[in-house]
Amino acid sequence: MKNSYLSLLFVTIFLIACGGGSSTSQTSNQSTGETPVQTTASIIVMEETIKLDQSADLVLFSPNEPLSNISWSQTSGESITLLAKNSKVVSFSTLIAGDYSFNVTFEDSNGNHHSLDQTITVTNELSPMSLRLSHAVVEQNAVSLRTYFNEDINTDTIKWKQVSGPSVTFTEDDTDGKFAVFFDAPTVTKDTLLEFEVSLTDNGETFTDKLAVLVENSDIEVLTTNDAYFQNNRVATVFPYNPNSPVADVLADCVYSNKLKINSNACNFSTSPLIAHVTKTPTVDDIMDHVLVSHQWMGDRFKAFLETFDNEHNDFKNLLRATTAIVISYDIRPSFYQSYTGAIYLDPDDLWLTPEERDTINQAPDYRASFGSDLQFEMPWRYVKDNNYASFFPNIRYRLSRDIEDTLYSFASLLYHELAHANDYFPSTLWDNVNRTNKIESIAYNRIVQNAIQSDYLQTVLPLNGDEMWDLARVRFHNDPPANATQKSYRPEDIANFFKDEGAPQFYSYSSTREDYAILFDGFMMKTRYNVQRDVMVTDQNLENIAWGQRGREGEENIMPRIELVVERVLPEFNDLISALAELPEPITIPSGSNFWDTLALNSPAKNTIAKQLLKQSEQQDPRYSPVIGRPFNTQHLTRMELKIEGNNNEE
Structure with missing residues (x-):
């Protein structure tokens, strides 16, 4: 996760470049009953008409005011699963033609509740390629984008292009730039949209697909000093799998935060206890009280793994007693253990069950892959x-x-x-x-x-x-x-x-x-x-x-x-x-x-x-x-x- 420090692009450019799908707004102030307050937020869709086998993407865009308590839901159309329904960006695979309608609710900085609606259309036309995955990312965090295409496509015709937003540099040393690109999100002062397009030619016809990466501003600085727990690395936003856990309010700040510095704001076992300090015979639910995730499905899969495979000997539940937390996030690669937090950090690549879940994981290569490449042996x-x-x-x-x-x-x-x-x-x-x-x-x-x-x-x-x-x-x-x-x-x-x-x-x-x-x-x-x-x-x-x-x-x-x-x-x-x-x-x-x-x-x-x-x-x-x-x-x-x-x- 190397950092890039780049300039801003104004919101008007985003709205023009992305086409700005229309959305209807309903607002209210439930706490005071006063006259509804309008929101400056809007839903942006990359393409209002989408082909089969592509990805449909919706962005809740609000560069000028912070939003919270975001929740997306589907209101009509063939049922689909939203894997990031509490994020500002949701995407889904278009497998069946038809109209799909969605609603998003959220609160502004004054506690006003808002609601927006958006409909997109999926046609019967089958696309030979698709680009994935539109998503939200914290500034300076790692991003991976990947294109999929039919086997008979001439890959020499595939072209990547950034359409809008602060310019980023693809790390093509790690990829040929055809199948996937990797980069670090730029530094921003407010939510900023990056738009990308991939094109290819098949039988003389050119096809394109677009996606968006919403770069979210963070008030937390990425520390570069040697005493930083995550030196030079922007970590993703994670949340407790069980919001009612006894440690839900403190766990992220104790184990996965750019605030953490040695001899500064670290936690103790009273605040962030080992699971063994809570119980010597933990159940799966006890374990899940200590799980932080970037996506809900990651916690669901981890829980299912324990419930399915840890019944005879209880190895994993017993071993997990020595941890304070289990962090599963799209940006963790490779997995690791950190003694200073007492937590393990798991790459979710071993947990996904559907390609849509896999889409949400950062796929950049292990940063150590080239170490010792001039040695004349391997030990596989x-x-x-x-x-x-x-x-x-x-x-x-x-x-x-x-x-x-x-x-x-x-x-x-x-x-x-x-x-x-x-x-x-x-x-x-x-x-x-x-x-x-x-x-x-x-x-x-x-x-x-x-x-x-x-x-x-x-x-x-x-x-x-x-x-x-x-x-x-x-x-x-x-x-x-x-x-x-x-x-x-x-x-x-x-x-x-x-x-x-x-x-x-x-x-x-x-x-x-x-x-x-x-x-x-x-x-x-x-x-x-x-x-x-x-x-x-x-x-x-x-x-x-x-x-x-x-x-x-x-x-x-x-x-x-x-x-x-x-x-x-x-x-x-x-x-x-x-x-x-x-x-x-x-x-x-x-x-x-x-x-x-x-x-x-x-x-x-x-x-x-x-x-x-x-x-x-x-x-x-x-x-x-x-x-x-x-x-x-x-x-x-x-x-x-x-x-x-x-x-x-x-x-x-």
């Missing part, structure tokens, strides 16, 4: 089950829906990982032995500098050695420092020799002592709860030549004692831990010289060429789905202060 990993990928992800261009069961393994592994971090910093032994009036950041900081975190103890009694791997991890995962000449010269075979006899399940374990701890936990839990194993390999950069690899590395004799130490501390409720460790299968060697993609089925019964060919054909997947494989990074990152402290620890 994947979760597998029954000789197949454990999870598949719908390719974004096909706009497919999925079932909640499709999210199980990817989201479960994420939760096990992030919640291991939470229980590393604030384990069950600390819950009743901490001064709740002390700031959370102070408690966390003191535990860090005193090497009192559980992962510090692991590194003391069962350390990861291998100086080469620690140094390479600093390059690959932190880009600090960049690779030196020796590191650039290492071949996959060199890395295999450094790594294979170590006590780490995978390369990312060397990113920090905290990651080492969490990866030991998540891999074991995925195996013992779901019979999902992790493959880890050392390959060339193209993943075409495996120098070394293993499936189920958690079963190594020098790794199992480290797992035992971690699980005992992260999840004391885990029964029969020793038996579960004893039942871990011995690791399976992945054939060297093989291609990453051709090593999925190990110990295959097929022994002849024809059988192998038939097996390979049977394993071919629907091209609309991609297997989930380990990216260069897991999904946790640390604050700058923690990186500095932990980096020094790792260098000792």
Whole structure:
């Protein structure tokens, strides 16, 4: 979320450029009964007549007066779902032709209640392309826009254009500018509308689609100093999933606000308690009292996940006791845990079930993707089950829906990982032995500098050695420092020799002592709860030549004692831990010289060429789905202060 500081465009230009759909207004002052007060707000539609398969967008525009208590509702037409009905901008997919009417109610700064209505028409004409998603965003927050089109379209004809508003710069280093663009919303002094248009040519005919991004002014400054919790990063506006939660009024200010500064306005456990401080046996509803979301559907999906998959062992409810909050927002990428707030921050990409829900998520690439790109090796990993990928992800261009069961393994592994971090910093032994009036950041900081975190103890009694791997991890995962000449010269075979006899399940374990701890936990839990194993390999950069690899590395004799130490501390409720460790299968060697993609089925019964060919054909997947494989990074990152402290620890 890099910042751009750009100029304003006057409201009259917006109304001309966007066509300004007509809207009718009804106003009242319910508190005084006085003569109705007119509003200067209006509804803007990008196009009053819209084709099928496009996105219909409505903007409640009020640059000159603040609005609150916004609520959209549909009043006529084929029923649709509004995923941001309390936002100033709503969008929906046009799947059925007809007229659609909407009403929005809101209050002005004086408490006057207003109501506006708008109708749009969806024609029977099918569009070969669509542009998504019109939405509201706080100034300086990250924005992603994506176009969808028929497979036979000549992509060379696709053109993006900004039509109005302060000029923004597309980050085309991360995208080819055809399928998606990413940028940071400009700084504004009042609500400001940006309009974009995409055009393409098909069979000699040019088609266009438009959308709007409403940039909202914020009175909260984005802090650039080193003591800022979210330094240089504008965070989105979030709200409590349960508005009647005991912590609803304080939670956002305590865990997801640009106001937060070290040694300044941080909260304590009295104000923002751990869930364990409220109850040691939380229900799903207890958990949801501590959830903040940018969109209602994100909380709905998280709740459904817990209700569906956390009944037998209650792992996630027990692990969540070590958190103060669960923040799920469209702008969180990647997921992370923050010790200074005691909260976990989840990328909702593992939660969406419909393409419309997916549209609301920022899709910019992980900012760390290019770190260590000049190293001559890769260490890919994947979760597998029954000789197949454990999870598949719908390719974004096909706009497919999925079932909640499709999210199980990817989201479960994420939760096990992030919640291991939470229980590393604030384990069950600390819950009743901490001064709740002390700031959370102070408690966390003191535990860090005193090497009192559980992962510090692991590194003391069962350390990861291998100086080469620690140094390479600093390059690959932190880009600090960049690779030196020796590191650039290492071949996959060199890395295999450094790594294979170590006590780490995978390369990312060397990113920090905290990651080492969490990866030991998540891999074991995925195996013992779901019979999902992790493959880890050392390959060339193209993943075409495996120098070394293993499936189920958690079963190594020098790794199992480290797992035992971690699980005992992260999840004391885990029964029969020793038996579960004893039942871990011995690791399976992945054939060297093989291609990453051709090593999925190990110990295959097929022994002849024809059988192998038939097996390979049977394993071919629907091209609309991609297997989930380990990216260069897991999904946790640390604050700058923690990186500095932990980096020094790792260098000792």
